[in-house]
Each structure stands twice: as C-alpha cells, then as structure tokens.
Amino acid sequence: MRIGELARRTGTTARALRHYEQAGLIGSVRADNGYRVYDEGALVRVSNIRYLLGAGLTLDDVAAFASCLDGDMPAAPPSARGLEIARERLAVLDARIAAQTEARDRLAAALASQAVDQRRGAVAHAGAGSSAANGSASG
DSSP: BBBHHHHHTTTHHHHHHHHHHTTTOOOOHHHTTSOOOOOOOOHHHHHHHHHHTTOOOHHHHHHGGGGGGSSSSSSSSSOOOHHHHHHHHHHHHHHHHHHHHHHHHHHHHHHHHHHHHHHHHHHHHHHHHHHHHHHHHHH
C-alpha cells in the first residue's frame, strides 16, 4: 500500500510515517515510479508506534521496542527493559509537570498580587478624589 493509504488506515499523517521510517521503525520499498510501498505488516507496526507514543514515550524510547512492534503490544506483558523505559519516561514527565506547576503558581501569585495592588490603588485614588471633593465643598 502507498503512504497515503497507510496514513489513512492508521489515523496518522504521511509526514509522521516518513518520520517513523527515518527513525528506522518502519520500512518501505520504492515502486518503479518512486513512491513508497508498505506491506500489510506496517499497519500493526504503526499502530504499535502510535500506542507507545500515546502512552507518553518518545520516538527514541519507541526505538527500544523495535523488535516488538510487529506483535499485539497492548496485550503483551511488558519486558523488564520496557518497564525501565516507562519508569524513566514517567520520572521525566513528573519533573516537567512539577516545573510547570511551580511556574503556574508563580504566575498566579504575581497576578493575584497585581490585582490586589490595582484594587488598593483604585481605593486610594477614589478616597483621594472624594477627600478633595469634600474639602473643596467645605471650604
């Protein structure tokens, strides 16, 4: 099958498929007209690649599973190396989430502080305006 059909049948893009091929995760042969041609096994491989990427792994992580990509990955028990890779990726994701949460909290605190300062300024300005008005009316 050609790249467009493989993309359509796996719910991905031709660009992603070329990227997977460049990473050595899938293979194709060239037809006489230069088009890439994939065998039916590419359907399973691409589905497994997308499954692993969807689980949070990177393409480099997925490369470690290259020898397993032709099977039913979601149903297969993970290997020790697969669990190690998943735990490492989870630690990276946890660290990123923690860093993003800290950044979000700092931004929220800065906005809250700014809002308080603006309210104080508005109250002080309103108070000064009413004092001036009261002062000129009484004088």
